[in-house]
Amino acid sequence: MSEGGNAMNITTNGWVHQLMRQLGMKNEQLQKELSLYQTALEHSYEGIIVVDPDGYIISVNETYASFINKVPDDVRGKHVTEVVENTRMHLVAKTGYPEVANVQEINGHQMIANRIPIVLDGEVVAVVGKIMFQDLDDLFKMNSQFQELIKQSSLFDTPHEQLKAKYAFQQIAGQDDKIVKTRKMAKKAAKTDTTILIEGESGTGKELFAHAIHRESRRANGPFVRLHCAAIPESLFESELFGYKEGSFTGAKQSGKVGKIALAHRGTLFLDEVSEMPLAMQVKLLRVLQEKEIEPIGGVAPEAVDVRIIAATNRPLEALVKQGSFRADLYYRLYVMPLRIPPLRERLEDFGTLAHSLLRELEREMGIDVAGLTTQAEGKLKKHEWPGNIRELRNVLERAMIRKEDEWIESGDIDFSFALTESVANDESLQETIERVERERIEEALKHEDGDAQRAAKRLGIGKSSFYAKRSKYDIP
Numbered sequence: 001m002s003e004g005g006n007a008m009n010i011t012t013n014g015w016v017h018q019l020m021r022q023l024g025m026k027n028e029q030l031q032k033e034l035s036l037y038q039t040a041l042e043h044s045y046e047g048i049i050v051v052d053p054d055g056y057i058i059s060v061n062e063t064y065a066s067f068i069n070k071v072p073d074d075v076r077g078k079h080v081t082e083v084v085e086n087t088r089m090h091l092v093a094k095t096g097y098p099e100v101a102n103v104q105e106i107n108g109h110q111m112i113a114n115r116i117p118i119v120l121d122g123e124v125v126a127v128v129g130k131i132m133f134q135d136l137d138d139l140f141k142m143n144s145q146f147q148e149l150i151k152q153s154s155l156f157d158t159p160h161e162q163l164k165a166k167y168a169f170q171q172i173a174g175q176d177d178k179i180v181k182t183r184k185m186a187k188k189a190a191k192t193d194t195t196i197l198i199e200g201e202s203g204t205g206k207e208l209f210a211h212a213i214h215r216e217s218r219r220a221n222g223p224f225v226r227l228h229c230a231a232i233p234e235s236l237f238e239s240e241l242f243g244y245k246e247g248s249f250t251g252a253k254q255s256g257k258v259g260k261i262a263l264a265h266r267g268t269l270f271l272d273e274v275s276e277m278p279l280a281m282q283v284k285l286l287r288v289l290q291e292k293e294i295e296p297i298g299g300v301a302p303e304a305v306d307v308r309i310i311a312a313t314n315r316p317l318e319a320l321v322k323q324g325s326f327r328a329d330l331y332y333r334l335y336v337m338p339l340r341i342p343p344l345r346e347r348l349e350d351f352g353t354l355a356h357s358l359l360r361e362l363e364r365e366m367g368i369d370v371a372g373l374t375t376q377a378e379g380k381l382k383k384h385e386w387p388g389n390i391r392e393l394r395n396v397l398e399r400a401m402i403r404k405e406d407e408w409i410e411s412g413d414i415d416f417s418f419a420l421t422e423s424v425a426n427d428e429s430l431q432e433t434i435e436r437v438e439r440e441r442i443e444e445a446l447k448h449e450d451g452d453a454q455r456a457a458k459r460l461g462i463g464k465s466s467f468y469a470k471r472s473k474y475d476i477p
Contacts, residue, residue: 047063048061048063048064048129048131049064049080049089049128049130050128050129051089051129052126053123053125053126054090055080055081055090055093056077056078057077057078057080057083059076060072060076067107067131068083069107085105085106085107088367089127091364091367092116092117092127093127094124094363094369095360095364096117096124096360097117097364098114098115098117099114099364100116101113101114111131112131112132113129113131113132114128114132115129116128116129116130163225163263163264163267164223164224165211165212165215165224167211167212167215168211168212169183169187171208171212172209172212173350174350175350176342176346176347176350178342178346179342179347179350182340182342185339186209186339187216189337189339190212190216190217191217192337193218193219193308195289195308195309195336196210196310196311196336196337196339197311197312197334197335197336197339198310198312198341199314199316200314200340200341200343201314201343201387201389202314202387203344203388203389203391204341204343204344204390205341205389205390206272206341207226207270207272207312209339209341210226210268210310210312211270213268214308217268217308219266222265222266222268223264223266224267224268225260225263225267225268225269226272227240227270227271227272229271229272229273229274229275229276229277230276237277237278238280238281238284239259240259240260241260241281241284241285242259242261242262242294242296243256243257243258243260243261243262243294244257244297244298245296245297256298261294261305262296262305264305264307265305265307266307267307268307268310269308269309269310270310271309271310273314274312274313274317275313275314275317275325279325282326286330286333288305288309289330289333290333293305309334311334317331317334317335318331343389344386344389344390344392345385348382351381351382355373355378355381355397356372358390358393358394358397359373359397359401362394362398363401366402368401368402369407370401370404370408370409371407373408374408374411376410376411377409377411377413379411381393381396381414387436396414396416397409400414403415438470439474439476442470445457453471
C-alpha cells in the first residue's frame with residue numbers, strides 16, 4: 001500500500017524483489033532462490049494467492065486466477081474482498097492467526113483452503129492463501145482412499161493419534177507476576193514425570209495449563225486423555241477409568257472397552273475436577289499411582305501402564321480430606337507439585353492483554369470485525385468481580401461482539417445480566433452458588449440504599465445482626 005492508501009500495481013515478479021529491497025536483501029544467491037520460488041508458485045498445480053497486510057492482492061498464480069475466472073494481471077493491486085468470494089484473507093492479515101483446511105464456497109464450489117500469515121519481527125507482512133482441494137468431492141475421494149490404505153496396512157495400532165493436547169504455553173497470555181511465576185513453574189514441572197495438582201477457581205484456565213504441560217513434556221508425542229470426574233455417574237466410573245473385558249457384564253460391548261488410563265499409556269491422563277471422584281475409585285487410582293498397573297473389569301491379571309497424572313480441582317482438597325470426602329493418602333500422592341492459577345480479579349494488570357487476546361480469537365471464530373474496547377467499556381469490565389474468571393470474560397465479550405453497533409465495543413454493549421450463572425454453573429458446588437448469590441444480593445442492597453446497612457437489611461428481609469454477620473463473612477465494605 002502507498003502512504004495515500006492506494007493499492008500499488010505490483011507485477012508478478014515485482015512483489016518478491018520489492019520485499020527483498022524492504023528487507024535490505026541484496027545477496028545475488030538469495031535473489032536467484034526467490035526468483036526460482038516465484039517461478040514455482042506460478043507453475044504450481046495448487047491455486048495460490050498472496051495479499052499484503054491491508055488485504056490488497058500482491059500476487060496470484062494462473063491456477064488460482066483460473067479457478068475464480070480472472071486474469072492475474074487484472075486482479076493484482078485490488079482488495080481481496082473485491083475479487084474473491086467469501087474470502088477471509090484480510091481477516092487473517094489482521095489477526096495473524098493461520099486458518100488451515102477451511103471450507104470456502106467460490107462460484108458454487110465448496111473448496112478447502114489454507115490461509116497462512118507471514119510474520120517478520122512480530123508483524124504480519126503478507127498472507128499466503130492456497131487452494132488444497134478445488135471441490136469437496138476431491139477431498140472425499142482422497143479420504144476414501146486413505147481409509148482403505150489404513151485398513152490394508154494397519155497404519156495405526158491404537159486410537160492414540162486422535163488424543164493430542166491442543167494448547168501450548170504461548171497461548172497462556174499475561175505478564176502479571178503471579179501468572180508469570182505459575183507459568184515458569186509449570187514449564188519446569190513439564191520436564192519431569194512428577195504428578196501435578198492444578199488448583200484454581202472455575203474458568204481460570206486449569207485445563208489450558210494441563211494441555212501445555214503435556215505438550216512441553218517428553219510425552220508430547222503420546223496421548224493426552226481427559227476425564228471429567230464430575231460428569232460421570234458413579235455406577236459407570238470404574239468402566240470409564242479402567243475399561244472392561246469382553247462379556248464382563250450384561251450390556252457390555254462384545255469387544256470390550258479400553259479405559260481412560262489404558263488410553264493414556266505413555267502419555268498423560270488429565271483428571272479434571274478430581275475432587276468429585278467417588279471414594280471407591282480414589283482407592284483404585286491410588287493403586288495406579290503406587291503400582292503403575294490397572295485391572296480392567298473382568299480381567300484376570302493386572303496390566304502395566306506408563307501414565308503421567310495431572311489432576312485439577314476448583315475445591316480445596318485439604319478441607320475435603322478433613323471432611324472425609326477425599327482420601328488423605330491420595331491427596332498426598334497428588335500434591336507432589338501443586339500449581340495455583342490466580343483468579344482474574346488478582347490479574348487486573350493483565351486485563352487489557354487478556355481481553356485483546358480473546359477478542360482476536362472471537363473475531364477469527366465468529367467472522368465479526370472488532371477494533372477493540374473503548375476506554376469506558378474496559379473500565380466497566382475491570383469493575384466486575386469475575387467469579388467465572390476468564391471463561392466468564394470470554395462469554396461477556398462474545399455477547400458484546402454480537403450486540404455492538406460500531407467497530408468498537410462500547411460500555412452499553414457489556415451485559416452481565418446472565419453471565420455469572422452461565423460461567424460457573426458447570427463447576428460450582430451448591431454451597432458456592434448460595435454464597436455467591438448471597439454476596440451479590442447484599443452488595444446490590446447496599447448500593448441501592450446508598451450504603452445504609454439498616455435499610456439494606458430491611459430491603460433483604462433479614463435482621464440487622466444477620467446482615468452484619470454476612471457482611472463481615474464476605475468482607476463487604
